[in-house]
Amino acid sequence: MDYNIPLFDLNYDEQEEKAVVDVLQSKWISTGPRSSELEDMFCDYFNVGHAVSLTNCTVALHLAMEVLNIQKGNEVICPSLTFVATANAIKYVGAIPVFADVKGEDDLTIDPEQIRKLITENTKAIIVMHYAGFSCEMDEILAIAEEHNLKVIEDACHGPLSEYKGKKLGTIGDVGCFSFFSNKNLSTGEGGMLLTNNPDLAEKAKLLRSHGMTTMSYNRAKGHSTSYDVVALGYNYRMDDIRASLGIVQLKKLRADLEKRKKVRFAYERELKSVKNITVPFKNHPYFSSNYIFPVILTKEVEKNRDEIRNLLHKSGIQTSIHYPPVHLFDIYYDEKDEGLSKTESVYNRLITLPMYGNLSEEQVEYICKKLKEYAV
Incomplete structure (x- = not known):
């Protein structure tokens, strides 16, 4: 679509x-x-x-x-x-x-x-x-x-x-x-x-x-x-x-684009600051970042599962992704050592990657967050 x-x-x-x-x-x-x-x-x-x-x-x-x-x-x-x-x-x-x-x-x-x-x-x-x-x-x-x-x-x-x-x-x-x-x-x-x-x-x-x-x-x-x-x-x-x-x-072009991405991240953090059901990783990170992607983690209290929320966002015209399915869960790696990965698996099941690029407008960020708040209840 x-x-x-x-x-x-x-x-x-x-x-x-x-x-x-x-x-x-x-x-x-x-x-x-x-x-x-x-x-x-x-x-x-x-x-x-x-x-x-x-x-x-x-x-x-x-x-x-x-x-x-x-x-x-x-x-x-x-x-x-x-x-x-x-x-x-x-x-x-x-x-x-x-x-x-x-x-x-x-x-x-x-x-x-x-x-x-x-x-x-x-x-x-x-x-x-x-x-x-x-x-x-x-x-x-x-x-x-x-x-x-x-x-x-x-x-x-x-x-x-x-x-x-x-x-x-x-x-x-x-x-x-x-x-x-x-x-x-x-x-x-x-x-x-x-x-x-x-x-x-x-x-x-x-x-x-x-x-x-x-x-x-x-x-x-x-x-x-x-x-x-x-x-x-x-x-x-x-x-x-x-x-x-x-x-x-x-x-x-890279440095200028990363400065724009930083502003996009600030806009996301502002819009999601008071939302109880969503965690934003890397808040207050002390060093300069490229902000390649913008992941959020749904809390365990959210009634809908992650995939339901992604589908609703897609129907609202918002593309999302998941970064990433854990490698140890793929068939080719299933027999590798994978003890103690409970946090990875828990995060993966509740993770959504939202749009992130330098030309994303504040109005678009506001719309994304509005829809996310509606669905993540």
Whole structure:
């Protein structure tokens, strides 16, 4: 159905169109100067040493496993309240995802105390996911990792330019991974980025993203080399310059768009402040957030179930979603370790993701909240 108020809206205009046309006219459309420019911009915007442009965030997570030498039989602790790609990347290298619970209804990020309890002699890494663009408790998680000699991977697909104590998310752990999927804050349709301050990890990621080849086509086309060797079993994970050109424009727009999203969040919080049957996670969060999505949690006193309320909102022209079905409940993961995930399951059963984008008007927010109040009784 067509929605009067969609869940998200692209922040696109003629700038993206011109960027793509410029690439087409350049006659170089695969990985090349635009991809390198986008990587340099990420290093600058995020104050990080190295950026590797990739086809999507899933492969960024996969390469994070590879470059950190996560192997078959290793255990990697991760949240279950995340998109399935977070856990899939662990499986790609034969490792075992061990799912941790969320902190609670007010904070849907991974619980550090749960992480500590789940560590075994086989644990090799922790993947955190900065839910909705709000930071996990990174100081505590890094302390746990240091104590047990564990690697930390940040799934920062929700959090471009989000911060934790003055640092950009995705630059705090060993490796950070970003998504440029069509509904993300920074959108290129498909695309992703791997960030790290470790030059060795960056070089390995660059090698593996292009079949383990010592040079790429653009280097040879420019006369920087005439041949190549293959020194590792790599993949075809390269970003093309068409998508990179979109990413360059989107990154330049990002800060202004996030400021608009912040105002949208304030409007939601104002409208829902006195509503007893709805909890708004991350209220009073102290650090800058990308506000990728706006989740609400229905209280257990609400008479209608979550899906009934979503259907009523849809009939009112308001698109909603659920971020996310817990990964440990999917058939493929049902046999994985999933003890102690009661908070995740409880939150999921009562969670609704409401529309969130920079151009959402106050009048639209008021209408969404009005309808939500009517139904959540």
